[in-house]
Amino acid sequence: MKIQYKPKRDLLETIIHLEILQGLALTLKKLFSKPITREYPGEMPPVYPGFRGQHALVRDPVSGTSKCIACLRCSQACPARCIRVKYHIDESNGSRIVDNYEIEALRCVYCGYCVEVCPVNAVTMTDIFEYSSTDRQSLHFDKERLLENWDHFTKSDSYERQSYVNPLWRPRGFPKSRLTASSRESVPKNRKIEKQFTGTKLGIKKNNKEAGGYNNLYPTHGEKNAH
Amino acid sequence: MQILILLIQIAILVAVVLLHVAYATYFERKIIGHMQVRMGPMLVGWHGLLQPIADGIKSFFKEDIIPDQADKSLFLAAPIICLAAMMVSLSVLPFAKGWALADINVGLLFIFAMSSLASYGIILAGWASNSKYTLLGGIRSMAQVISYEIAIGLSLVGVMMLSGTLNLSQIVEAQGNSFFGMFIISQPVAFFVFFIAMLAETNRVPFDLPEAETELVSGYITEYSGMRYAMFFMAEYIGMFVMASIGVVCFLGGWYGPFAVPLFPPIWFILKVYFIMFLFIWIRATLPRYRYDQLMAIGWKLLIPLSLGNIFITGLAMTLAQ
Numbered sequence: 001m002k003i004q005y006k007p008k009r010d011l012l013e014t015i016i017h018l019e020i021l022q023g024l025a026l027t028l029k030k031l032f033s034k035p036i037t038r039e040y041p042g043e044m045p046p047v048y049p050g051f052r053g054q055h056a057l058v059r060d061p062v063s064g065t066s067k068c069i070a071c072l073r074c075s076q077a078c079p080a081r082c083i084r085v086k087y088h089i090d091e092s093n094g095s096r097i098v099d100n101y102e103i104e105a106l107r108c109v110y111c112g113y114c115v116e117v118c119p120v121n122a123v124t125m126t127d128i129f130e131y132s133s134t135d136r137q138s139l140h141f142d143k144e145r146l147l148e149n150w151d152h153f154t155k156s157d158s159y160e161r162q163s164y165v166n167p168l169w170r171p172r173g174f175p176k177s178r179l180t181a182s183s184r185e186s187v188p189k190n191r192k193i194e195k196q197f198t199g200t201k202l203g204i205k206k207n208n209k210e211a212g213g214y215n216n217l218y219p220t221h222g223e224k225n226a227h
Numbered sequence: 228m229q230i231l232i233l234l235i236q237i238a239i240l241v242a243v244v245l246l247h248v249a250y251a252t253y254f255e256r257k258i259i260g261h262m263q264v265r266m267g268p269m270l271v272g273w274h275g276l277l278q279p280i281a282d283g284i285k286s287f288f289k290e291d292i293i294p295d296q297a298d299k300s301l302f303l304a305a306p307i308i309c310l311a312a313m314m315v316s317l318s319v320l321p322f323a324k325g326w327a328l329a330d331i332n333v334g335l336l337f338i339f340a341m342s343s344l345a346s347y348g349i350i351l352a353g354w355a356s357n358s359k360y361t362l363l364g365g366i367r368s369m370a371q372v373i374s375y376e377i378a379i380g381l382s383l384v385g386v387m388m389l390s391g392t393l394n395l396s397q398i399v400e401a402q403g404n405s406f407f408g409m410f411i412i413s414q415p416v417a418f419f420v421f422f423i424a425m426l427a428e429t430n431r432v433p434f435d436l437p438e439a440e441t442e443l444v445s446g447y448i449t450e451y452s453g454m455r456y457a458m459f460f461m462a463e464y465i466g467m468f469v470m471a472s473i474g475v476v477c478f479l480g481g482w483y484g485p486f487a488v489p490l491f492p493p494i495w496f497i498l499k500v501y502f503i504m505f506l507f508i509w510i511r512a513t514l515p516r517y518r519y520d521q522l523m524a525i526g527w528k529l530l531i532p533l534s535l536g537n538i539f540i541t542g543l544a545m546t547l548a549q
Contacts, residue, residue, distance in 0.1 A: 020514065027262040027513045037266040 047127040052112045054128040055103045055141060056150035058121060066147060067122040070096035074114035074123055082107035083114055101143040106136060126153040236328060237318075244317055248464040249279035255508045262512040282457075289453035294356060297450065301355035306451065306458035309348025313465040316341035320472045321396040323482040323492035334395040335387070338473060339380060342428060345462060346372040349430075349437065349447050352459070356450035364446030367519065368430060368437035374526035375427040375434075381534035382420035385541040386410050386477045395473075399481030411478040416537045418478045420530045422506075425470045427526065430463065432511040434522055441516075471503035472496075 009018065038045055047053075057066040070087035082104040087096045101123075114123050126149065133139050141149065253268065253275070260267025268275030293302060319334040321327040331337060346368055353365015387393060389410060390401035402408045411418045427434040438446030448459045475481060475496060484495030517525070 023513045024509060027509060030264055031258065031262045033261075033264060035261060035266045036264050039266070039269060 047129075050112075051127050051129075052110045052115075052125040054126050054131050054149055054153070055105065055108070055146060056124055056126050056153055057101060057143065057146035058124055059147050059150050059154075066098060066101065066143065067120045068098045068101055069120055069122070070098045071119060073117045073119065077113040077117040079111060079113065080107045080109045098143065101146060103141045103146065105131075105139040105141060124150075126150070128153055128156065233328070240317060240328060241314065244314075244465060244468065245461070247468065248461050249283060251464050251467070251504060252282070252460070253279045254504070255511070258505070258508045259512045262509070286457040287454050291453040291455060292450075294358070294450050296357045298355040298357065301351050302450075303455075305348045305352035305355055306455045306462070307348075308351065309345050309462040310458045310465070312341045312344040312348065313462045313469065316469050317465065319395060320469065321399060321476065321481065322496050324396070326482075326493060327396060330394065330396055332392070332394045335383060335393045335398070335473070335477075338469060339376065342466065342469070343372065343376060345466065348462065352451070353447040356447070358450055360443045360445070360449045361447045364437045364439075364443050364449070367439075368447060371427055371430070371434065371436060371522060371526075374523060375424040375530070378420055378526055378530035378534055379424035379428055381531060381538065382417045382424060383473075383477055384534070384538050385414045385417040388538070388541050388545065389413060395476050395481075399476055399483070402480045402483070404480075404483045406480075409478065409480040414478065414537070414541070416533055417541075418474075420534045420537070421474060421478065423525070424530055425474060426507070426510065427522070429466045429470050429507075431467065431507055433514040433517050435516060436519055436522060439516060467504060467507055468500065471500045471507070474503050475499040 013019075057068060059065065060067045068085070070085055072085055075081075075083040075085055084100075084102040086099040086101075088099060089095070090097050103123075110125070112125055115121075115125050118124075123146075128149070131139075256278070257267040257275075268278040271277045271281045293299060316338045318328040319331055319337050321330065321334075327334075349368045349372075350365045353361040353363075353368070356362075386398060390398045392398060392401070402410055406412075426432075430437050436446075437443075438448060440446075443449070448456055451459060479499045482493055482496040484498075488494045
């Protein structure tokens with residue numbers, strides 16, 4: 001590894017404070033650039049595909065209630081152990097009937113494993129992230145509340161029928177034919193998000209590449225960042 | 228009757244300066260914000276224009292907390308000393324021809340005396356708060372102000388020699404109404420020394436060691452809250468304003484400009500002061516803080532020899548010119 005030292009300043013550069021002047025020129029240039037601030041309450045940030053926001057139970061349009069079959073995979077997959085499913089078995093046909101489905105949002109780590117593991121796409125994580133509360137009880141979601149969350153989400157602007165079930169959440173190695181109809185629909189490839197910030201827009205990537213200083217020190221790191 | 232007029236003049240000056248101070252904070256936050264590709268205050272009023280007023284009201288009604296172990300009388304007095312000393316130096320500034328409250332013959336010395344007195348406020352605040360951070364901040368401020376007081380005084384000796392007076396109005400008159408008459412042309416080294424020492428004297432970045440946030444929480448104002456905290460801020464900004472005014476008076480030709488503005492003669496003075504204030508803010512947005520030993524090295528090993536050399540060369544040139 002070769003360490004690059006800065007070239008030594010000559011006397012003239014020291015006297016006119018070249019590096020300080022360069023710094024001042026940069027800040028002056030940035031004074032007239034457009035701020036990248038997003039004024040949050042007025043201007044909402046874009047929600048990316050795979051965003052893991054507020055939990056919801058998908059309301060089945062046919063039955064009018066949750067699609068949950070009480071397989072308990074979600075509560076087993078949950079690393080925070082914040083999902084609790086209560087069910088009883090229907091004696092007539094042996095099927096499980098969900099009595100209650102509880103998610104403690106305060107304990108949740110928002111890993112999305114429950115969504116990934118759900119075979120019927122009953123539980124999902126919506127795009128809604130503004131649901132803070134001053135008491136614990138209102139963040140302890142029960143079945144009714146989770147279904148309400150879903151209704152609330154479907155009414156919001158960010159709801160897109162096609163993409164609410166994200167391919168990122170699909171169980172791995174699971175044939176597409178065995179998925180429920182709603183999760184077979186994939187996210188359109190050309191889905192674009194407005195006001196998306198990238199490194200190039202901020203001028204970070206370009207400058208680093210041109211200067212080459214850091215990239216020379218950490219070549220692999222630089223490569224990874226570039227792609 | 229004369230006293231009454233003087234009192235009214237003082238009241239107007241203080242009101243105008245305090246309003247300026249309030250909006251200097253806004254100006255600073257906006258400019259630094261945009262230089263850092265942010266926006267600065269945006270919510271209070273149109274583009275945050277009422278932010279300084281909201282801040283003023285907030286700090287006025289905030290609880291004034293006095294630490295249990297603090298030296299109470301000194302703790303209460305320190306911000307007042309600081310603010311009063313800074314405000315008094317406003318009285319000798321000539322904003323335009325004849326627009327000085329007190330056109331005294333030792334104006335320049337008076338301002339230096341007052342700015343040293345203001346550093347007493349800082350030191351007392353550091354001592355009286357009875358906290359390690361404030362004490363360190365106070366000690367640093369003392370050392371810094373003493374070191375740079377010498378440099379700033381010596382740098383202005385050249386100006387005094389050329390103008391032959393300490394009266395601020397007469398210094399401006401000595402430069403005359405021409406571009407090449409400005410002492411920045413004949414005394415560039417003195418201006419350089421003055422400018423750097425000015426940053427240190429007002430405890431501004433890159434010499435803001437007395438309140439170095441990363442090391443000393445908030446330096447000498449750590450234990451202050453509410454209006455007393457705001458008074459230190461006001462003192463700092465008035466200090467900036469006074470130092471910028473001295474720079475304008477001594478080097479940039481005071482109230483003279485390219486053309487005379489009829490109704491409002493101080494306009495050029497104010498524009499030049501704003502320019503120097505902008506330089507303060509610009510530098511704050513750009514440079515990191517100097518290390519303490521670097522600060523001392525710049526003060527003693529660079530600025531003082533430079534200004535001494537400048538005095539010698541100025542004297543030599545003046546003798547030869549005669």
